[in-house]
Amino acid sequence: MEIKSSLHQLKEKFKGNTFAPAFNAFHTFLYTPNDVTKGGTHIKVADDLKRTMNMVILSLVPCLLFGIFNTGYQHFAAVDAANGIIREASFLGNFITWENFLLGSTKVLPLVIVSYVVGLTVEFIFAVIKGHEVEEGYLVTGMLVPLIVPVDLPLWMLTVAVIFGVIIGKEIFGGTGMNILNPALTIRAFLFFAYPTWMSGDKVWVHGAVERTGTAEAISGETILGSYAQNQEIIYSLSDMFIGFIPGSVGETSKILIILGALFLIFTKIGSWRIMLSTIAGALFMGLIFNQVVDLGWITETSNFYGLMSVPFWEHLLIGSILFGAVFMATDPVTAAQTLKGKWIYGFLIGFISIMIRVFNPGYPEGVFLAILLMNVFAPTIDHYVIESNVKKRLNRIKLKTA
Amino acid sequence: MALLSKRDSKLILDPLSDNNPITIQVLGICSALAITAELEASVVMSIAVLFVMGTGNVVISLIRNIVPSRIRIIVQLIVIATLVVIVDLVLKAYAYELSKTLSVFVGLIITNCIIMGRFEAFALGNAPWRSFLDGIGNALGYALILVIVGFFRELLGSGTLWGYPVFGDAIDMTGLYALGYENNGFMLLSPMALIVVGIIIWIQRSKSTHLIED
Numbered sequence: 170m171e172i173k174s175s176l177h178q179l180k181e182k183f184k185g186n187t188f189a190p191a192f193n194a195f196h197t198f199l200y201t202p203n204d205v206t207k208g209g210t211h212i213k214v215a216d217d218l219k220r221t222m223n224m225v226i227l228s229l230v231p232c233l234l235f236g237i238f239n240t241g242y243q244h245f246a247a248v249d250a251a252n253g254i255i256r257e258a259s260f261l262g263n264f265i266t267w268e269n270f271l272l273g274s275t276k277v278l279p280l281v282i283v284s285y286v287v288g289l290t291v292e293f294i295f296a297v298i299k300g301h302e303v304e305e306g307y308l309v310t311g312m313l314v315p316l317i318v319p320v321d322l323p324l325w326m327l328t329v330a331v332i333f334g335v336i337i338g339k340e341i342f343g344g345t346g347m348n349i350l351n352p353a354l355t356i357r358a359f360l361f362f363a364y365p366t367w368m369s370g371d372k373v374w375v376h377g378a379v380e381r382t383g384t385a386e387a388i389s390g391e392t393i394l395g396s397y398a399q400n401q402e403i404i405y406s407l408s409d410m411f412i413g414f415i416p417g418s419v420g421e422t423s424k425i426l427i428i429l430g431a432l433f434l435i436f437t438k439i440g441s442w443r444i445m446l447s448t449i450a451g452a453l454f455m456g457l458i459f460n461q462v463v464d465l466g467w468i469t470e471t472s473n474f475y476g477l478m479s480v481p482f483w484e485h486l487l488i489g490s491i492l493f494g495a496v497f498m499a500t501d502p503v504t505a506a507q508t509l510k511g512k513w514i515y516g517f518l519i520g521f522i523s524i525m526i527r528v529f530n531p532g533y534p535e536g537v538f539l540a541i542l543l544m545n546v547f548a549p550t551i552d553h554y555v556i557e558s559n560v561k562k563r564l565n566r567i568k569l570k571t572a
Numbered sequence: 573m574a575l576l577s578k579r580d581s582k583l584i585l586d587p588l589s590d591n592n593p594i595t596i597q598v599l600g601i602c603s604a605l606a607i608t609a610e611l612e613a614s615v616v617m618s619i620a621v622l623f624v625m626g627t628g629n630v631v632i633s634l635i636r637n638i639v640p641s642r643i644r645i646i647v648q649l650i651v652i653a654t655l656v657v658i659v660d661l662v663l664k665a666y667a668y669e670l671s672k673t674l675s676v677f678v679g680l681i682i683t684n685c686i687i688m689g690r691f692e693a694f695a696l697g698n699a700p701w702r703s704f705l706d707g708i709g710n711a712l713g714y715a716l717i718l719v720i721v722g723f724f725r726e727l728l729g730s731g732t733l734w735g736y737p738v739f740g741d742a743i744d745m746t747g748l749y750a751l752g753y754e755n756n757g758f759m760l761l762s763p764m765a766l767i768v769v770g771i772i773i774w775i776q777r778s779k780s781t782h783l784i785e786d
């Protein structure tokens with residue numbers, strides 16, 4: 170007997186069982202079930218929720234792989250720097266190396282595994298309690314979470330945060346498709362406010378920097394944003410920033426891979442190009458305003474904000490996680506605005522507020538996640554007013570006709 | 573013979589469960605968020621509210637027939653203000669450190685919607701003894717939630733209970749801290765208090781399903 174039909178028989182056997190949803194989740198993950206709808210007309214399309222989710226995961230895989238190598242590379246580069254050796258990053262020379270991969274995977278893969286195991290366990294428990302099918306929403310969240318945390322984050326903290334994020338961020342609203350806040354960002358926000366010493370500062374972004382603090386082998390883990398906030402010299406070149414040879418959260422550093430992911434999402438019509446574009450536009454606009462403020466001489470070098478305000482507006486896209494947020498977080502179809510005009514407003518404000526928080530509050534290492542969460546909350550309001558204005562426009566049209 | 577008649581004991585017991593001022597009526601949330609970072613502060617706040625509500629309800633009930641209805645709100649405010657000042661002075665005299673932690677929130681008992689709510693809804697129309705029981709009952713219902721929230725926030729946020737370390741010393745890295753445990757700073761922020769109250773409401777409604785509105 171084939172696996173497919175024997176799985177079907179197993180399913181029939183355990184129908185109505187408490188753990189049927191759990192079984193079904195694994196079943197449909199690999200195979201299309203035998204049951205089909207009966208009667209009526211049904212149009213079947215290939216891109217169901219599961220396929221959509223898998224496409225997003227595919228677009229994230231390059232970032233994950235790069236993050237693994239980068240974790241190793243940043244660690245060894247920082248160790249070298251502490252010994253007075255300045256490394257010149259070269260992709261095949263000292264980046265794609267066995268030792269980078271080995272160190273990176275021992276640090277990053279546990280994050281991925283913990284994220285998935287804990288998150289899916291919570292999902293399964295809720296599915297069994299509620300007696301509905303397990304939803305696919307966590308497949309993407311589980312992949313996003315390890316990419317947006319610092320590499321040295323203790324695993325138990327991630328566990329607590331994932332449980333919190335999945336329950337409070339998603340399940341209490343009714344599960345996938347009903348949540349107001351992006352679950353992955355809820356998890357990051359929880360981590361940030363609960364354990365700020367592990368989520369910000371100049372140590373956590375490079376593996377080993379925390380445990381070596383105060384010893385003779387101390388290494389630095391400062392990010393570019395951190396250096397700018399303290400008006401320090403930046404040691405990374407623009408091409409380093411673009412390719413991603415810089416410290417930061419695991420998956421956010423490589424801008425080129427994020428852009429490739431974005432093109433993939435736009436090509437497969439999964440991510441909204443409107444949101445991506447308007448987020449970037451908003452960020453550039455805010456950056457331009459700050460540049461103007463500096464150019465007009467309204468603030469001087471003595472100001473706390475001078476460092477970040479004088480960053481050329483386009484360079485804001487290369488540092489921090491604004492691109493990653495714009496492509497993978499802001500476009501979450503559940504929490505984003507739904508109307509076309511609303512998407513432009515929603516994205517623009519995300520970019521605008523992100524850069525504003527980044528510049529005005531260097532205490533927050535990155536404002537992008539806060540900006541997206543804030544706009545998640547406002548998305549329904551934006552949609553409401555877009556629809557209202559449409560209704561008004563059409564009513565006026567009727568009036569004109571009848572008048 | 574029972575201490576209280578069935579009708580009277582309902583006045584005490586209802587606010588503890590199915591008619592809880594915080595989780596069902598969603599009143600008095602502000603103070604529940606503001607002062608519950610420590611268990612001790614929660615308990616002292618609860619006692620203060622217990623005193624103000626018990627006494628206040630009796631006073632209002634006693635004068636309910638002689639106060640003209642158009643100025644009743646002012647009279648109620650004066651009664652609460654008097655009682656709150658008494659509490660504030662007692663705290664300053666006998667528990668100065670604590671009164672500093674509670675700071676403005678003792679004074680702000682006056683704005684606690686539960687108190688005005690009970691004056692209006694109950695004491696104005698009932699005899700002193702029943703009003704007293706109603707005040708005590710509602711204050712206890714308030715206290716119950718405050719203590720639960722305060723317990724979890726102090727335990728998880730500071731790793732202490734009533735000021736005594738539970739998980740070991742965070743600075744000397746003993747006990748759980750030696751294993752890498754860290755206090756959850758989010759617990760000390762007010763949003764987390766709101767979430768804890770929300771979780772209590774969630775648990776309560778899933779236990780007694782008749783409370784769920786459609």
